[in-house]
Amino acid sequence: xxxxxxxxxxxxxxxxxxxxxxxxxxxxxxxxxxxxxxxxxxxxxxxxxxxxxxxxxxxxxxxxxxxxxxxxxxxxxxxxxxxxxxxxxxxxxxxxxxxxxxxxxxxxxxxxxxxxxxxxxxxxxxxxxxxxxxxxxxxxxxx
Amino acid sequence: xxxxxxxxxxxxxxxxxxxxxxxxxxxxxxxxxxxxxxxxxxxxxxxxxxxxxxxxxxxxxxxxxxxxxxxxxxxxxxxxxxxxxxxxxxxxxxxxxxxxxxxxxxxxxxxxxxxxxxxxxxxxxxxxxxxxxxxxxxxxxxxxxxxxxxxxxxxxxxxxxxxxxxxxxxxxxxxxxxxxxxxxxxxxxxxxxxxxxxxxxxxxxxxxxxxxxxxxxxxxxxxxxxxxxxxxxxxxxxxxxxxxxxxxxxxxxxxxxxxxxxxxxxxxxxxxxxxxxxxxxxxxxxxxxxxxxxxxxxxxxxxxxxxxxxxxxxxxxxxxxxxxxxxxxxxxxxxxxxxxxxxxxxxxxxxxxxx
Numbered sequence: 237x238x239x240x241x242x243x244x245x246x247x248x249x250x251x252x253x254x255x256x257x258x259x260x261x262x263x264x265x266x267x268x269x270x271x272x273x274x275x276x277x278x279x280x281x282x283x284x285x286x287x288x289x290x291x292x293x294x295x296x297x298x299x300x301x302x303x304x305x306x307x308x309x310x311x312x313x314x315x316x317x318x319x320x321x322x323x324x325x326x327x328x329x330x331x332x333x334x335x336x337x338x339x340x341x342x343x344x345x346x347x348x349x350x351x352x353x354x355x356x357x358x359x360x361x362x363x364x365x366x367x368x369x370x371x372x373x374x375x376x377x378x379x
Numbered sequence: 380x381x382x383x384x385x386x387x388x389x390x391x392x393x394x395x396x397x398x399x400x401x402x403x404x405x406x407x408x409x410x411x412x413x414x415x416x417x418x419x420x421x422x423x424x425x426x427x428x429x430x431x432x433x434x435x436x437x438x439x440x441x442x443x444x445x446x447x448x449x450x451x452x453x454x455x456x457x458x459x460x461x462x463x464x465x466x467x468x469x470x471x472x473x474x475x476x477x478x479x480x481x482x483x484x485x486x487x488x489x490x491x492x493x494x495x496x497x498x499x500x501x502x503x504x505x506x507x508x509x510x511x512x513x514x515x516x517x518x519x520x521x522x523x524x525x526x527x528x529x530x531x532x533x534x535x536x537x538x539x540x541x542x543x544x545x546x547x548x549x550x551x552x553x554x555x556x557x558x559x560x561x562x563x564x565x566x567x568x569x570x571x572x573x574x575x576x577x578x579x580x581x582x583x584x585x586x587x588x589x590x591x592x593x594x595x596x597x598x599x600x601x602x603x604x605x606x607x608x609x610x611x612x613x614x615x616x617x618x619x620x621x622x623x624x625x626x627x628x629x630x631x632x633x634x635x636x637x638x639x640x641x642x643x644x645x646x647x648x649x650x651x652x653x654x655x656x657x658x659x660x661x662x663x664x665x666x667x668x669x670x671x672x673x674x675x676x677x678x679x680x681x682x683x684x685x686x687x688x689x690x691x692x693x694x695x696x697x698x699x700x701x702x703x704x705x706x707x708x709x710x711x712x713x714x715x716x717x718x719x720x721x722x723x724x725x726x727x728x729x730x731x732x733x734x
Contacts, residue, residue, distance in 0.1 A: 255608070262604070266596035270680075273592055274559045283568025290573050297577065316485060323486035327422045334421055334502050341509040 396610045403606070403620040410624055411454035413466045415477070419506035423481025426503045428510060429465055433472040439733035441541055442474040442511040444504065448523035449495075450586045450632045452625060453479050455713050456521075459621045464712055467722050471730070476507050482630045488579040491635030492643075493658040496531045504538065517542035517729060518669075521712065522682065523640075526550065529690070530650070532667045534660055542732050543669040543696075544725060547708050549682040551689040552648040558683065559593055564645045571641045581637040583629030593680050622713065651689055664693045671699040672728050674711065674721065681708040700728065 272278055308315045314322075419426035431438060445465070447453035456477065457465035468475050478500070483490065508514055518540055520528025525548030532543050555561040563569060574581070591598035602619075609615040632640075649655040655662040671694055675684045684703070691701050704711045704721050711721050 258604075262596060262601060266594065266601065269595050270593075273595065274562065276562065279562045279565060279568050282563060283565075283570075287570060287573065290570075290577050294577065320486040323484065327486075330421050331498070331502075334419075338502075338505050338509075341505075345509075 408621040408624040425479040429475040441733040446524040488634040490633040514539045519544040521546040547682045575634040580631040667694040671696040676711040
């Protein structure tokens with residue numbers, strides 16, 4: 237009995253034929269759907285649906301934005317536009333800092349080349365600053 | 380637990396399966412575990428350096444920078460221990476860096492190709508050069524990251540870029556009949572300005588829907604059926620869990636870049652026609668001189684091979700190779716066969732050119 241229920245070293249599973257049918261059906265369905273979404277009609281329909289949604293929701297979105305802006309103004313709170321403006325300025329400051337960091341790296345490289353006896357390996361100013369900061373408490377402790 | 384009796388009760392078995400299903404559907408897998416440190420930041424972008432495990436004298440001289448797409452998390456390159464491209468390359472002696480673009484906010488809606496390739500990438504590369512101590516570097520771009528890498532290499536090719544690796548790079552948009560995305564974003568049906576006026580940035584959920592809708596049955600049904608069929612196999616469940624964590628972790632694409640992607644690339648194919656202008660500079664791919672490896676996924680439905688092939692005849696590189704891998708857009712780098720085919724080939728190609 238046991239031999240009859242074992243095929244290729246695996247126990248017989250009555251669900252296997254059903255799985256085979258299911259997989260065959262899903263393969264056919266998948267191929268059909270790929271053809272459908274790749275059609276001009278699908279592109280046209282999905283474009284129309286998106287356009288309708290955007291057109292219909294635009295007045296509500298604008299009303300909510302205007303109302304929210306007024307409420308925030310009344311409460312003396314910053315609006316999203318204020319935050320956006322602030323964030324953009326922060327990024328600009330970061331860029332200037334990054335430029336300075338690059339110049340510092342360049343200066344450190346020139347210094348290390350000018351003082352070969354120190355055999356300083358060219359490295360980033362960020363790394364050097366981090367190491368200096370970490371080294372400071374050790375010195376205190378050793379004293 | 381070797382002495383624990385095997386569960387044979389069908390009801391208990393089904394309950395256990397449902398518990399596993401619930402766990403993998405509702406929790407996040409432990410991903411991106413290769414040790415790393417942040418060496419540079421700008422706005423939302425981060426440059427990570429992976430902690431080397433190979434002694435310096437045995438490491439490759441040229442550092443490698445990984446650049447992934449803008450609308451997905453880059454940890455697909457470091458999915459899980461034992462199955463991570465990052466871990467593999469670090470173990471093979473590369474000084475490895477990853478540029479993570481982060482999650483753009485409303486304040487970033489105007490960021491575009493110009494900013495990514497001429498502000499962010501040069502700055503990150505400058506820092507990479509300072510930290511690694513090597514002026515020369517290699518660049519690996521995947522998907523949209525490959526577009527950014529190609530544009531960067533064309534505009535700043537004299538910036539000590541030695542090796543360029545492009546994975547499933549969507550660069551040629553001339554054959555619209557074979558591109559489903561191009562059909563959907565045709566200017567007769569798709570109003571990109573109206574969409575961006577409503578959202579600012581392109582929502583990650585919409586990008587995810589579009590990617591999944593290319594193969595709706597496989598993505599919305601087949602994936603879960605496959606999981607249920609193999610739910611007793613812990614290795615398969617772990618792999619599915621990690622991949623599902625990545626697939627469901629979508630991020631928006633900045634409005635400025637999305638506009639360029641649709642109008643300049645999908646609709647007008649400006650890059651390969653030599654008409655793309657980035658901050659006043661025409662992007663001429665023939666200016667690319669770096670050694671080039673282009674990796675193509677033969678069954679890629681997101682970036683069909685014909686989108687990546689034409690770059691080979693247009694670049695100015697003397698050393699170039701086209702490598703075809705059986706698999707899909709993500710599978711060639713994160714699938715079960717990646718560690719046997721794609722990774723070793725990239726490693727061999729790059730090792731020979733990183734001395």
